[in-house]
Amino acid sequence: MIVSAVATVGIQCSKCGELQFRTLSAFAFSHFNQESYSCVCGAPLLTITSIERSNFSIEYPCIYCGESHYLLTKRNHIWGEDILELVCNDKDLPIGYIGHHHEVANSCQEIKKNFVKLASQLVNDGENESEFDNFFIVYAIMEKISKMVERGQLECRCGNKNLSVEILSDKIELVCQACYAVGTIYTDNKEILRIIDSMGSIFLEDNMTWYPKDPLKGQNLVKNK
Ligand SMILES: [Zn+2]
Ligand SMILES: [Zn+2]
Ligand SMILES: [Zn+2]
Incomplete structure (x- = not known):
């Protein structure tokens, strides 16, 4: 089995709303047990902590509820075959994905669509295709x-x-x-x-x-x- 040592994370920034993509290398954790990623706007996007050899915790601030969510997962779910979903437990909506670049990029388009749909429900003038x-x-x-x-x-x-x-x-x-x-x-x-x-x-x-x-x-x- 070939295991990729590089995964892509795509996540919607909790502060500015933009989708951000970063590369996560499995080797980053061979020396340090924590990696943090920030948005271009300066807001934190994601912190991954290696807690044991094969266990990781992921913390990510959420645009929907304004809180941080935590996910406990295994190494082979981050650098594995399947896409890993980062959700808002409160609203039950995905806000990010970790996996192969193409799949993450595609799934993130759904995040943006969901978000626009949800936000446009708040705007009552029906102009839901605007900016x-x-x-x-x-x-x-x-x-x-x-x-x-x-x-x-x-x-x-x-x-x-x-x-x-x-x-x-x-x-x-x-x-x-x-x-x-x-x-x-x-x-x-x-x-x-x-x-x-x-x-x-x-x-x-x-x-x-x-x-x-x-x-x-x-x-x-x-x-x-
Ligand atoms: Zn941002
Ligand atoms: Zn949330
Ligand atoms: Zn008054």
Whole structure:
């Protein structure tokens, strides 16, 4: 039996949504017991740890639920004949594959399709063949917003914690039905995700608009009147 010492990993980045491909060499583990891979955006993609001679644990942050998932597997499942699926246990969806390059590349196209389908269900204007990036941003913002709601980090200055969320084609609107304050988050630029992460909590004020401005200068939150 010929066992390939090189496998390809294809995984969707949990931060920027892009599919990333890396080569995993079995020999990398002959000296060190851990290998980590990062996305071009800087976010961690995958960490593989050799725990015994033939056992490995794989940790990968997940775009769907925002958590890290762990998989315990054997050497011959990583560098073997069959494709290994990296899934989100929470949403029961694949987010990556490890195996032969061609199979991984093909299967990853399905990841992208699934993701666009799921994200487009959130956009209610039916424009589901538009840009991948926009869907990703909408999806990621909705995840972040729902996490903030769970943690009590999203409310209106008037005291109302039940804000309604409306997804429009280029923006998400947060509306307070008690005082009619409206917050607008533009979804046409990925930078907004970093801005929302850096905010921690959102207090809605009337006519509030978030959009990324000149990200190179590191300027972030803009309130518009
Ligand atoms: Zn990335
Ligand atoms: Zn997950
Ligand atoms: Zn209010």
